[in-house]
Amino acid sequence: MTETDRAVDDAERAREQGGRGRRFALPSGRPWAGRLAPRWLPDELGVLVVLALLVAGIGIPYPDFLDSDNLLTTAHNSVYISLMACGMVFALAMREVDLSVGGSYAMCLVVGALLVREGVAPWSAVPLVLLTGIALGVFNALVTTLLALPSFIVTLGTLMLFRGVGLALADGKQITDLPLDDSFFTLAGGDAGGVPFALWVLLAVVAVLTVVLARTRFGARVRAIGSNPDAAEFSGIPVFRTRVQALALSGLTTACAATLALAYYGAGDPTLGQGYELQAIAACIIGGTPLAGGRGSAVGAVAGAMILSVVASGLVFFEVPINWTSFATGGVILVAVAADSALRRGGRRGR
Amino acid sequence: MRHEDTGNTENTENTDMLTARALVKSYGGVKALDGADIRLRGGEVHALVGENGAGKSTLVRILSGTLAPDDGSVLLADEARAGGIAVVSQELSLFPDLSVRENLFPHRPPRRFGLLDRGAMDRAARPVLAELGLDVDPRTLLGELPLADQQLTEIARALLRRPRVLVLDEPTSALSAAAVDRLERVLRTLTGRGIAILYVTHFLEEVMRFAQRVTVLRDGRVTLAGVRREETGVPDLVTAMLGGTPPLPVHRTRAPAEGPPPVVLAGVCVPGRLTDVTFTVRAGEVVGVAGLQGAGHLDALAVVCGRTAVSAGRVHVGDRGLPRSLRQAVRAGVAFVPSDRKRYGLMTDRTVWENATAVSWLALGRGGVMPSRSELVRRTLDLTERLRLRGGPHDVVTRLSGGNQQKVVFAKWLATDPRIVVLDDPTRGVDVGVRAEMHRIVGELAAGGAAVLVASTDLAELTELCDRVLVFVRGRLTGEVSGGRLTEHELAAAMQAGADLRAGPRGEGPATAGG
Numbered sequence: 116m117t118e119t120d121r122a123v124d125d126a127e128r129a130r131e132q133g134g135r136g137r138r139f140a141l142p143s144g145r146p147w148a149g150r151l152a153p154r155w156l157p158d159e160l161g162v163l164v165v166l167a168l169l170v171a172g173i174g175i176p177y178p179d180f181l182d183s184d185n186l187l188t189t190a191h192n193s194v195y196i197s198l199m200a201c202g203m204v205f206a207l208a209m210r211e212v213d214l215s216v217g218g219s220y221a222m223c224l225v226v227g228a229l230l231v232r233e234g235v236a237p238w239s240a241v242p243l244v245l246l247t248g249i250a251l252g253v254f255n256a257l258v259t260t261l262l263a264l265p266s267f268i269v270t271l272g273t274l275m276l277f278r279g280v281g282l283a284l285a286d287g288k289q290i291t292d293l294p295l296d297d298s299f300f301t302l303a304g305g306d307a308g309g310v311p312f313a314l315w316v317l318l319a320v321v322a323v324l325t326v327v328l329a330r331t332r333f334g335a336r337v338r339a340i341g342s343n344p345d346a347a348e349f350s351g352i353p354v355f356r357t358r359v360q361a362l363a364l365s366g367l368t369t370a371c372a373a374t375l376a377l378a379y380y381g382a383g384d385p386t387l388g389q390g391y392e393l394q395a396i397a398a399c400i401i402g403g404t405p406l407a408g409g410r411g412s413a414v415g416a417v418a419g420a421m422i423l424s425v426v427a428s429g430l431v432f433f434e435v436p437i438n439w440t441s442f443a444t445g446g447v448i449l450v451a452v453a454a455d456s457a458l459r460r461g462g463r464r465g466r
Numbered sequence: 467m468r469h470e471d472t473g474n475t476e477n478t479e480n481t482d483m484l485t486a487r488a489l490v491k492s493y494g495g496v497k498a499l500d501g502a503d504i505r506l507r508g509g510e511v512h513a514l515v516g517e518n519g520a521g522k523s524t525l526v527r528i529l530s531g532t533l534a535p536d537d538g539s540v541l542l543a544d545e546a547r548a549g550g551i552a553v554v555s556q557e558l559s560l561f562p563d564l565s566v567r568e569n570l571f572p573h574r575p576p577r578r579f580g581l582l583d584r585g586a587m588d589r590a591a592r593p594v595l596a597e598l599g600l601d602v603d604p605r606t607l608l609g610e611l612p613l614a615d616q617q618l619t620e621i622a623r624a625l626l627r628r629p630r631v632l633v634l635d636e637p638t639s640a641l642s643a644a645a646v647d648r649l650e651r652v653l654r655t656l657t658g659r660g661i662a663i664l665y666v667t668h669f670l671e672e673v674m675r676f677a678q679r680v681t682v683l684r685d686g687r688v689t690l691a692g693v694r695r696e697e698t699g700v701p702d703l704v705t706a707m708l709g710g711t712p713p714l715p716v717h718r719t720r721a722p723a724e725g726p727p728p729v730v731l732a733g734v735c736v737p738g739r740l741t742d743v744t745f746t747v748r749a750g751e752v753v754g755v756a757g758l759q760g761a762g763h764l765d766a767l768a769v770v771c772g773r774t775a776v777s778a779g780r781v782h783v784g785d786r787g788l789p790r791s792l793r794q795a796v797r798a799g800v801a802f803v804p805s806d807r808k809r810y811g812l813m814t815d816r817t818v819w820e821n822a823t824a825v826s827w828l829a830l831g832r833g834g835v836m837p838s839r840s841e842l843v844r845r846t847l848d849l850t851e852r853l854r855l856r857g858g859p860h861d862v863v864t865r866l867s868g869g870n871q872q873k874v875v876f877a878k879w880l881a882t883d884p885r886i887v888v889l890d891d892p893t894r895g896v897d898v899g900v901r902a903e904m905h906r907i908v909g910e911l912a913a914g915g916a917a918v919l920v921a922s923t924d925l926a927e928l929t930e931l932c933d934r935v936l937v938f939v940r941g942r943l944t945g946e947v948s949g950g951r952l953t954e955h956e957l958a959a960a961m962q963a964g965a966d967l968r969a970g971p972r973g974e975g976p977a978t979a980g981g
Contacts, residue, residue: 332831345809347813349792352824
């Protein structure tokens, strides 16, 4: 099931439930955008405005959309892409691309499911899955450096490689029969304080990675290399080590997404995550991380992923035929990117 | 720019093809050209010489019409107007992944039925290529040709436009002796057809060998105007280029520190670049390296910076041996100010403080994993004040002037307290004031115990800055100029020594020294 399909399902469920949740309707999702915008001005402002307009644009004709359950479900649907996009921001900011995240996601999911099925305590399997993700990222960086190829090509290969490993390990089938009454599945796959656990994880990851990118030496190295790779080399910045770290981070956030997916679905499906890599890249770009590197924003990437998710769910409300959803999603991506860059250009002129 | 008509002339030989009068061009406050005149006659090679920054390039760009003068006029003879002026620039503007044939017709290739007409291309190109003695298959990819043939291809491309005026901007700077001989024959053929050639060069021997007339520029003014070759000589030209009375060498009281020298090269060989080079630089010393293009002086700097593998010899940089990467060199205490600061020195889209901390914090880790931003900005402020940088720590570098940008490059290295400072053309493109400040900083660095190595395309800079200058010719260290002998004239003479044999150890090939 792709993300769009799931969003469609969830949104349909919300529609069927009718006006039940209307009393909890949020004004428009704006307070969120309003609070974040001033601090991250102007890079994330554009995308947050676009997100708010989208939510308002769907919510005004269809107030059911603003039902808090529906909004949380819509947000939850974007968590996996969001987490991958957060890691991808680091790769893009240093002029690398990690196309392998879709494959890593499936492989980490299968590894986690197998470990649990073979009797490893679910909570103990978590660090092992995360380590697997890091290892896959390091592998990407090593191959990129050793073959002196663009990471775009290398990760295009490892995308299929990792997915292939996942499929082989799982024997092409879903891994089921997991101890679903374990606290891992009930807590990490469930809600905490009325909000899906996965969203809390996402919030923490975004907060940490925003600080890492903006304030730490590693983040500054990533941006320096993306800004001018030659000058970074001539300054003695450890480019190779930073590449390993950035791609490992991308693997880590992907493994994090896989862990949460395992907890939520309670099964290991090796076919999950098809096309996630492109959605994650799209989310980053919508969120204002340029492919040319030098800059990046985890907040923007998550907002970008949310936009994709909101569009998918909004299309159901607008009763767009299912076969046109892909078309509409593509159109919205273009509009969002165009609006964001127009806003940014305007902002720059204004200053 | 006005291209005005002059009276009709029937004979192309020795008539004025192009006349430029009282050209003035300023960049900011700096006058690049200050009333320059030049007259090009058909059938003559007219050499244009001058030091770097004398205004040669500006004059060429005005003549070719890519730059408008602030004042003055360029007059083109009637017959020259159709073909116009063709310029072959020192940086080749060719497409290495296209064939020779496709390179020859970049603008309007002959077409047939909407497809490229290869036959027509070859028919047009063949006589020109034959005239130049360029015997290559037109299907060859340009990038596979040796550099000299690439250059002839560029000349061929210019000639296909049938110009009456041809400008060759430093055409031999990367050529072997055999290729220079061939170029001489080409020049003779072209002048035989009545073409006027403006030949811009550094090499005075070539002037005496190729040119019928020579014009010398100094500081944007013409100091020798179109004199016939027979009426002048190399000493006269040097005087015209550098000024009448050679300035007295600057005397310094710098005393190099005792103890082991931070930079030692002993018997160093780099295949095709350096042969058996031995020198040391002591702490507190400013040592220059000089040579014509490809002479190996820049390769010696590259060895110290960890950018070149060494095939033989012993290298000692800082407390360590040969640095095997830029990063190792930086960790050994080397600071490297590259000549192309936009490409190798700066993150131009970033702020001053981000650039200024790129080495000390990002490369050497001083300040830890997550220092406070205000601490980084404060450290930058100390440096920008010391360098008198005009611009705050939060200014984006691309908005600064060239001189202030170069100060940012200095700032990022000063932040590391380097033990070895390697400067490649440290004052390229900066004004006189900034230049003096840079020299002051270099003096302070040496006084503080750093070993300084300088290369410069500006010989005056070497004489002003250095305690001694090592002269390279064809990959070998051939001499050292110091003390009372350290003048531009001495340096120029030492660099040109043996220049007529400038085959170079690498022979004819597309490889050029890294810069």
